[in-house]
Amino acid sequence: xxxxxxxxxxxxxxxxxxxxxxxxxxxxxxxxxxxxxxxxxxxxxxxxxxxxxxxxxxxxxxxxxxxxxxxxxxxxxxxxxxxxxxxxxxxxxxxxxxxxxxxxxxxxxxxxxxxxxxxxxxxxxxxxxxxxxxxxxxxxxxxxxxxxxxxxxxxxxxxxxxxxxxxxxxxxxxxxxxxxxxxxxxxxxxxxxxxxxxxxxxxxxxxxxxxxxxxxxxxxxxxxxxxxxxxxxxxxxxxxxxxxxxxxxxxxxxxxxxxxxxxxxxxxxxxxxxxxxxxxxxxxxxxxxxxxxxxxxxxxxxxxxxxxxxxxxxxxxxxxxxxxxxxxxxxxxxxxxxxxxxxxxxxxxxxxxxxxxxxxxxxxxxxxxxxxxxxxxxxxxxxxxxxxxxxxxxxxxxxxxxxxxxxxxxxxxxxxxxxxxxxxxxxxxxxxxxxxxxxxxxxxxxxxxxxxxxxxxxxxxxxxxxxxxxxxxxxxxxxxxxxxxxxxxxxxxxxxxxxx
Numbered sequence: 305x306x307x308x309x310x311x312x313x314x315x316x317x318x319x320x321x322x323x324x325x326x327x328x329x330x331x332x333x334x335x336x337x338x339x340x341x342x343x344x345x346x347x348x349x350x351x352x353x354x355x356x357x358x359x360x361x362x363x364x365x366x367x368x369x370x371x372x373x374x375x376x377x378x379x380x381x382x383x384x385x386x387x388x389x390x391x392x393x394x395x396x397x398x399x400x401x402x403x404x405x406x407x408x409x410x411x412x413x414x415x416x417x418x419x420x421x422x423x424x425x426x427x428x429x430x431x432x433x434x435x436x437x438x439x440x441x442x443x444x445x446x447x448x449x450x451x452x453x454x455x456x457x458x459x460x461x462x463x464x465x466x467x468x469x470x471x472x473x474x475x476x477x478x479x480x481x482x483x484x485x486x487x488x489x490x491x492x493x494x495x496x497x498x499x500x501x502x503x504x505x506x507x508x509x510x511x512x513x514x515x516x517x518x519x520x521x522x523x524x525x526x527x528x529x530x531x532x533x534x535x536x537x538x539x540x541x542x543x544x545x546x547x548x549x550x551x552x553x554x555x556x557x558x559x560x561x562x563x564x565x566x567x568x569x570x571x572x573x574x575x576x577x578x579x580x581x582x583x584x585x586x587x588x589x590x591x592x593x594x595x596x597x598x599x600x601x602x603x604x605x606x607x608x609x610x611x612x613x614x615x616x617x618x619x620x621x622x623x624x625x626x627x628x629x630x631x632x633x634x635x636x637x638x639x640x641x642x643x644x645x646x647x648x649x650x651x652x653x654x655x656x657x658x659x660x661x662x663x664x665x666x667x668x669x670x671x672x673x674x675x676x677x678x679x680x681x682x683x684x685x686x687x688x689x690x691x692x693x694x695x696x697x698x699x700x701x702x703x704x705x706x707x708x709x710x711x712x713x714x715x716x717x718x719x720x721x722x723x724x725x726x727x728x729x730x731x732x733x734x735x736x737x738x739x740x741x742x743x744x745x746x747x748x749x750x751x752x753x754x755x756x757x758x759x760x761x762x763x764x765x766x767x768x769x770x771x772x773x774x775x776x777x778x779x780x781x782x783x784x785x786x787x788x789x790x791x792x793x794x795x796x797x798x799x800x801x802x803x804x
Contacts, residue, residue: 340485341489363524366498371521373506373611378514388587405708429464432460439457558705578685590607610675621681626687631767645682649752650745
């Protein structure tokens with residue numbers, strides 16, 4: 305054998321404690337989350353539970369809200385960029401998430417000093433913390449260096465995400481009865497972190513400025529280093545690095561073979577095109593929101609609260625799909641979701657053309673309503689694609705192939721950001737001129753309904769049935785996705801940033 309695993313027990317078996325009688329009433333409701341966390345810590349080791357809370361809840365959930373708003377104000381007020389430039393650079397910051405399969409393959413196949421997870425937590429935390437500290441203390445950073453540091457911060461979050469995904473998957477395999485509870489923990493941490501981050505982001509930007517918020521963001525990145533210190537994992541001895549290149553080649557061949565299958569590449573093409581043509585003009589709307597003359601001059605606090613409400617809308621979209629639409633065919637759900645997605649974006653026309661003021665409706669009412677509706681419909685549009693992606697993964701490469709599909713998702717969003725930036729530039733939407741912003745909104749709404757034309761690329765059958773041919777299902781023949789691949793899929797996406 306080329307390598308030999310020396311397994312270090314994650315947790316010694318301890319005598320079982322007598323279970324205390326379950327508390328009822330208000331005290332039972334108050335203490336039940338703590339009892340639940342205690343149960344998971346006993347079964348899975350406290351270091352893993354704390355690692356999930358830090359990475360999903362703090363480094364991703366909380367930081368997502370803080371970084372989005374602070375980056376917008378940094379581009380606008382510090383770098384003095386035009387809306388079109390900020391929109392394009394926003395897409396570039398997400399490049400590390402596009403190459404997410406690479407991070408996944410590295411952490412799975414290239415151990416460092418006998419460890420598969422700890423070194424990657426260290427690396428992710430260090431580059432994230434250092435990049436945020438430099439951004440916060442340097443006063444005259446050139447745009448290129450500032451953009452590089454923001455990309456490094458994004459890379460730190462992406463690497464930590466992939467690494468904790470792997471830990472969740474491993475524990476889902478070794479403790480299948482707790483797999484659902486682990487996903488609940490991940491989702492709960494992510495949702496609470498995002499809501500809290502968006503809620504306080506505007507207040508922090510107002511109090512300490514966007515550069516000060518970058519300094520605050522170095523703390524969660526530093527906590528990722530702490531996760532690397534405490535996380536328990538097996539020690540690998542006598543690993544043969546000569547096999548690494550072959551593993552990369554084998555993974556690449558397997559993914560290419562799968563992508564050549566029509567039942568795989570056709571939905572993949574739809575996913576990319578549907579996202580790519582949904583042009584992003586977020587930065588143009590942000591500049592208009594905060595403009596004192598042409599726009600409503602929203603404060604930093606108001607801008608943060610808009611994103612917080614949007615996060616709630618996304619959660620509502622998930623609940624609606626799970627309880628009402630998940631048994632409907634992919635094609636019918638996507639048709640109505642795509643149609644409503646384009647129609648909902650026209651709400652911005654009421655604001656930009658100031659029609660709402662003529663009707664006596666305050667700006668913030670329209671903005672809050674738009675945030676809830678657009679994010680909810682956007683999530684309804686995305687959920688079928690998520691489920692469809694989980695059914696396109698061949699046996700043996702489920703996790704890596706699903707990460708590839710999510711990279712297609714990010715490439716589509718990247719294309720939409722660049723397309724939106726070009727649109728804003730072509731319509732001469734600048735820091736002080738918003739005369740053609742209404743036209744950008746109209747064009748965006750039209751492009752959002754275009755994917756209806758290519759819905760024939762999406763399977764129209766029962767969403768509960770397998771899509772792949774029998775020979776690609778392998779060990780999954782006659783069954784749905786294996787539990788471990790489903791858990792990896794869910795953990796990969798539990799923190800996906802809202803990109804509506």
